[in-house]
Amino acid sequence: MTWSTQTRAAFDLETTGRNSRAARIVTASIVVLGPDGSIESEHEWLADPGVEIPAEAAEVHGVTTEKARAEGRPAREVVAEVATTLQALFDRGVPVVAFNAAYDFTVMAAECARHGLPQLTRFPVLDPYVINKQVERYRKGKRTLGALCEQYGVILTDAHSSAADALAAAQLLDAMAGRFPELDRPAAHLHRSQVDWSAAQAADFQAYLRRTKPAAVVEGDWPVLAPHDAGQAGF
Template sequence: MTWKSRSRAAFDLETTGRNARAARIVTASIVVLGPDGAVESAHEWLADPGIEIPAEAAQVHGVTTERARAEGRPAAEVVAEISAVLQALFDDDVPVVAFNAVYDFTVMAAECARHGLPQLTRFPVLDPYVINKQVERYRKGKRTLGALCQQYGVVLDDAHTSAADALAAVQLLDAMALKFPELDKPAAALHRSQVDWSLAQAADFEAYLRRTKPAAVVEGDWPVLAPVDASRSGF
């Protein structure tokens, strides 16, 4: 069975910053859709990350430190619940769609380590960002979720809220599969392809950067970055 012929889930996080190994979860959404694209269930969380939310991050997702402390639940509880829902999906072989999945799953890996929780199996994962870079290698312009949604006619209201971004990611993947029918294959096979594609994409970008920055390094691990020492990761 191909991933389009069965249920799939969409996952997105909004966090305290761009460094996936150090960022803390602020909001999270998981939406499960049926084969017809209709929403079967939805989960949303607001966490108190336990640290100040930088103004730059709050401007993106709209959650301030004050709101997170007043309305958010303890981070350990939220991380445990998100992890449990995701692992149940993976255990049931439900593919989880996440745009730029390596960010979200690296944040989850760090949060699980931080709170003493088991690591996720993270299989199968489908990432419209990695997939788009493969099927439209020479596309010009930004490859943000908003830019790709506009290209493929996917409505993205309330961008940078986890619920809206999660739903848009799975709808974007559906639209991409219509344009590129070769993507409509079993989720496990597409997952394994993305591992290879991500490594190749990183190597190409690294080679480009090293023309002017000989020490440049681009990590190609997918769907999660390898952990680094605690002093750098924030674990």
């Protein structure tokens, strides 16, 4: 059974910053899609991250510190529910689509470690970002979700809301599979390929950077980055 003929889910986070090991969850969305791509269920969360939301982050997703404190639920509750929902999908063998999955799943790993919650199995995951870098290796221009959606004719409304971005990522993957039929294979096979692709992509980029910056390091772990310190051991 290929991933496109089965139920699949899409996952996205909006957070307090770009550093995936330090960022806190502000909003989270999981959209479950049927085999035909129709929406079967949607889950959304707004968290009070327990820290100030930087102005530059709030400008992206629209959630200020004041709004999160007034309307958001405690961070641990949100992290626990998101993790439980994702794990239930993985336990059923439902592939989870996430654009630039290493960011979102590293945030989840750090948040679970921070709150003393079990780590996710994170299998199978499908990442249109890693996949696109493989099938369109020499593509020029930005490789953001918005840029790729425009290229593939996917309508992305309300960009940088977790719900819209999650759904767009799933629709983008469908569109990419239509152009590259070799992508339409069992999710487990594609997951394992992405582990290798991400490592190779990072090694190539690191070699390029080291022409001018000898100490440059590009991490290629996927779908979650390795911890940097013992305090985050376990993910």
